[in-house]
Amino acid sequence: MKSFKNHISLVIALVSILFSLQIFTIVDRAINAYKENLAKNYSLVVVSQKTFQSKEMLNKINQLAAIEELSPDSVIKKLNTGISKKNIQLLKLTLPKFYKFKLKIYPTPAELQKIKKQLLKYPYITKVETFSNTHDTTYKLLLLFKNVISVLAVSILLVTILLIFKELRIWQFKHNERMNIMGLFGAPTWLRSAVLFRLSIVDALIAFGISFVIFSYFASSSWVSEQFANIGISVVVFDKIYDSLIMLGVSVIVSILLASFIVLGHKEEV
């Protein structure tokens, strides 16, 4: 029971740090996946006075993924009220060319404006339709969502840091006496702090273990996958190698820092 009490407070603090970190990662991945999805369905419509080389345009503007010429048939069909075939052919030749520009990314409003300006520099391009109203609303919604989650994650982090500082004072009080006594018998600093570092690494491993189990469960949960599928995306909730290494690293570094603060703040009693 005593041993459990020794570990629980730091473990809770570390688990909440790992939780806020992983939740932030998941949200970031979900937003990126959603942006990719939006980018796939989003395109600009460009009106040009002449046919142009897609390759050249693709090379010059990095963000462009593909250029597709739109057939004028649907427009002509609407106007087709007794126009002869010959005149239709003539109309086809005189009508401007319509292109659909696919993008590699879902751009920010500023990026979108930049692409538009770049396109309008070509003298034969007369109009670029960005559908900016719809685009901006969707983008701002995504940004709002990301910001809310970031604020939440930072708040959890701040509360946890306060919790860790409180824990630090308790640890300082608890370990100072033993470190003092060991020092009076000539123990070098590494030996005096060995227990402290061992305890903090054990706590880091426990916190990592708890977070690993919980996020592995989330990752395999059909309910979580369904939620993402509902908005048309698929997200890696927990990468068992990459995310585990990050979690383990953060957990160990935070607890070693905590132990180091105690060792550095230790003053020999006179």
Add this chain to the structure above:
Amino acid sequence: MDKVIIAENLSLAYSKDETIINKANFSIDSGSFVFITGASGSGKSTLLKSLYGALKPVEGSLVVGGVELRGVANSKLNFLRKHLGIVFQDYKLVKEWTIEKNIMLPLIINGYEKSITQSQVDSLLKHVRLKHQSGKYPLELSGGEQQRVAMARALAHNPILILADEPTGNLDDYSSQLIWNLLEGANEQLKTTVIVVTHHIPEAMKVEYKHYHIEFGDIHEVV
């Protein structure tokens, strides 16, 4: 005879305004048994603290076991402390360790082998009559028993110098006698230098001893 402690013009103070020991000169022979007496607040414990380097001299020189303690580096101080056995008035036992582990502490610090450590601890536990309590924690013992553990810890690594601050201060007769026997035994058989700070020198001392008295910041030998 070799000197284990040499103090020249030694001044000790906790702050600039308050000098506890003022330009004291004394030396202690290796293998001797020394009592330091003085009224409460005279500076007995302060002097003892300076001997294990917890309080650095503000003036003069203090050499213990060949190590100059004025401005001593931590590594050198640790080296000296490894060869000292200290008994504190408040025992200073690690509460979360068993008494067996507490006694092991100086042996671990000095890098003794596990088998030697264990046999030494077993022998000391027998000497302080606590063999049956080896797995207990300090707070489960009486004051007298805790001081016997502290005594065993001070003797564990056969130190060159034992420093004891009021080792029998509030103890019962049985524990007090046991502690005096151990200190006398270490001095007589192992030729360990023993320095005891106390209010009263026991009447039935079996070994020869020297007596220093602290008064008004000065230390002088009582002949």
